[in-house]
Amino acid sequence: MRRYSAFAIAREAARYHQGWERAWAAPEPKKHYDVIIVGAGGHGLATAFYLGKNFGITNVAVIEKGWLGGGNTGRNTTIIRSNYLQDPSAAIYEKARSLYETMSQDLNYNVMFSPRGVIMLAQTHHEVRGYQRTAHANALQGVKTEFISPQRVKELVPIIHLDGPRFPVLGGLWQDRGGTARHDAVAWGYARACSDMGMDILQKTEVTGVTSEGGKVTGVETTRGFIGCTKLGMVVAGHCGVLAEKAGFRLPVESVALQALVSEPIKPCMDVVVMANTVHGYMSQSDKGEMVIGGGTDAYNNYTQRGSFHHIEETVRALIETFPMISRLKMLRQWGGIVDVTGDRSPILSKTPIEGIFVNCGWGTGGFKAIPGSGWGFAELVAKGQSPLTDAFGLNRFREGRFIDESVAAGVAH
Amino acid sequence: MLILECPYCGVTADETELAAGGEAHLKRFGPGSSDEEFEGYLFHRQNPKGVHFERWRHANGCGKWFHAARCTASLEVFATYTAQIAEPPAEVIAAIRAKRPDWSPE
Numbered sequence: 001m002r003r004y005s006a007f008a009i010a011r012e013a014a015r016y017h018q019g020w021e022r023a024w025a026a027p028e029p030k031k032h033y034d035v036i037i038v039g040a041g042g043h044g045l046a047t048a049f050y051l052g053k054n055f056g057i058t059n060v061a062v063i064e065k066g067w068l069g070g071g072n073t074g075r076n077t078t079i080i081r082s083n084y085l086q087d088p089s090a091a092i093y094e095k096a097r098s099l100y101e102t103m104s105q106d107l108n109y110n111v112m113f114s115p116r117g118v119i120m121l122a123q124t125h126h127e128v129r130g131y132q133r134t135a136h137a138n139a140l141q142g143v144k145t146e147f148i149s150p151q152r153v154k155e156l157v158p159i160i161h162l163d164g165p166r167f168p169v170l171g172g173l174w175q176d177r178g179g180t181a182r183h184d185a186v187a188w189g190y191a192r193a194c195s196d197m198g199m200d201i202l203q204k205t206e207v208t209g210v211t212s213e214g215g216k217v218t219g220v221e222t223t224r225g226f227i228g229c230t231k232l233g234m235v236v237a238g239h240c241g242v243l244a245e246k247a248g249f250r251l252p253v254e255s256v257a258l259q260a261l262v263s264e265p266i267k268p269c270m271d272v273v274v275m276a277n278t279v280h281g282y283m284s285q286s287d288k289g290e291m292v293i294g295g296g297t298d299a300y301n302n303y304t305q306r307g308s309f310h311h312i313e314e315t316v317r318a319l320i321e322t323f324p325m326i327s328r329l330k331m332l333r334q335w336g337g338i339v340d341v342t343g344d345r346s347p348i349l350s351k352t353p354i355e356g357i358f359v360n361c362g363w364g365t366g367g368f369k370a371i372p373g374s375g376w377g378f379a380e381l382v383a384k385g386q387s388p389l390t391d392a393f394g395l396n397r398f399r400e401g402r403f404i405d406e407s408v409a410a411g412v413a414h
Numbered sequence: 415m416l417i418l419e420c421p422y423c424g425v426t427a428d429e430t431e432l433a434a435g436g437e438a439h440l441k442r443f444g445p446g447s448s449d450e451e452f453e454g455y456l457f458h459r460q461n462p463k464g465v466h467f468e469r470w471r472h473a474n475g476c477g478k479w480f481h482a483a484r485c486t487a488s489l490e491v492f493a494t495y496t497a498q499i500a501e502p503p504a505e506v507i508a509a510i511r512a513k514r515p516d517w518s519p520e
């Protein structure tokens with residue numbers, strides 16, 4: 001792999017950009033791999049990357065039915081934060097956030113991590129108490145957050161309207177090293193690094209069946225034929241239930257649509273990320289100047305990657321009260337992704353009833369921020385059968401009633 | 415916008431008038447059942463990409479619960495039917511089979 005650098009840009013500029021090599025290869029599938037990862041979203045690719053980097057396992061294929069990064073990884077609003085309530089969540093999300101700090105250097109790929117700060121607005125008294133509690137929990141967990149006053153919110157977000165009749169701003173939970181990153185670049189950067197380690201990324205290859213013998217996985221049926229493996233990681237987000245069914249077990253997950261939208265580009269007006277969970281809305285400004293807006297999920301099972309218009313209307317209607325200046329903005333695009341939601345709004349990183357099959361899913365509405373931490377922990381789980389980062393997120397927690405309840409504050413969890 | 419017909423009051427309601435209640439026809443496992451059965455009843459869901467039986471409530475209307483058979487891959491609605499039934503009636507199965515010949519109930 002030829003490294004990207006200022007020097008490389010100058011070199012290529014001098015020869016009309018003819019010399020850039022392909023970022024990743026498009027190989028033919030081998031007959032057998034030590035590990036197959038299904039799903040080339042951020043979590044699948046990060047898992048493959050850390051299997052190679054931390055455990056020297058490089059006979060790996062990442063199988064993707066569409067194009068890499070074309071699932072939720074390429075559809076999300078890229079909010080990165082680690083101010084969760086429960087200890088296992090704080091551990092994995094803060095691991096991820098800290099890995100984002102150096103990801104561009106680690107991957108030699110500019111993922112545009114922008115730790116511009118994230119505010120979660122407290123707009124009811126219930127939220128004030130909830131976020132104060134989270135701030136205390138974060139202090140104990142070593143995650144730097146702070147509960148701030150409405151005046152401080154106004155300093156950080158001059159365009160905000162504090163005294164809205166329905167949703168007054170009563171304070172906020174502030175994480176100054178939270179922020180955003182370029183979602184595609186995260187997928188592309190990992191893919192390039194994986195390909196460089198000799199792993200095969202098989203795009204436009206759908207897994208149509210999972211085969212096992214005597215309770216142990218043997219491989220997968222795909223649209224390009226059977227491919228054998230010793231271990232299998234299922235990392236397919238909204239489609240985890242469909243894939244699990246093929247392997248012969250069920251998951252405590254439901255797939256629903258989550259939408260986002262962006263406005264026309266405008267001059268810089270807001271340089272932090274603001275989340276308003278009471279009204280199910282959140283907003284940041286992209287580098288191009290668009291206001292990036294997300295809302296809540298639809299309530300019913302859906303695989304169409306389209307959501308309901310009334311949800312967008314509700315989100316925007318509520319946000320306009322808090323940000324009156326956006327009322328004149330034209331919206332450019334709207335889209336949806338199918339998110340995999342669990343009962344406790346926490347992910348599943350786990351062994352399964354079938355030996356050799358591991359599942360990483362349930363990130364639901366908020367897994368972009370977790371990509372590097374999830375990859376780190378899940379790679380360890382796949383390689384060694386156990387990982388301190390993922391221990392608490394096993395499937396057995398449902399049977400045993402050990403929920404990791406992050407569904408507080410209206411269940412919006414970006 | 416999803417539109418369902420309430421089988422009780424006959425109103426054709428869009429989803430803002432309705433509340434989704436999740437997978438239908440779950441078999442309840444209570445005292446005396448195994449841990450696996452109880453876990454399955456509480457948490458495991460079929461979550462299919464295709465035909466799905468669901469519970470809905472006409473929340474901002476007559477207030478009654480009812481059932482719907484829907485396709486989660488196309489959002490097509492096959493039928494809505496009474497809540498007082500433990501499995502989809504034969505005519506609902508037939509309506510689905512007419513449109514999805516490859517589909518069969520479990």
Ligand SMILES: Cc1cc2nc3c(=O)[nH]c(=O)nc-3n(C[C@H](O)[C@H](O)[C@H](O)COP(=O)(O)OP(=O)(O)OC[C@H]3O[C@@H](n4cnc5c(N)ncnc54)[C@H](O)[C@@H]3O)c2cc1C
Pocket residue numbers: 038039040041042043044063064065066067068069070071072073074075076077078079080205206207208235236237238239243258259260294335336337338339361363364365366367368369370414
């Ligand atoms: C609108 C929206 C906004 C969001 N906002 C945020 C946010 O601000 N912050 C945040 O942290 N998170 C956010 N999320 C959540 C985040 O996007 C996801 O949790 C995360 O991207 C999941 O990554 P993944 O790698 O698990 O899944 P994906 O990126 O969806 O990748 C799964 C891949 O598996 C492939 N696949 C599925 N079935 C098969 C098969 N049978 N064979 C082969 N391949 C298969 C799919 O094509 C897909 O590419 C948002 C999500 C949405 C939809």
Ligand SMILES: [Zn+2]
Pocket residue numbers: 420421422423424425472475476477478
């Ligand atoms: Zn009715």
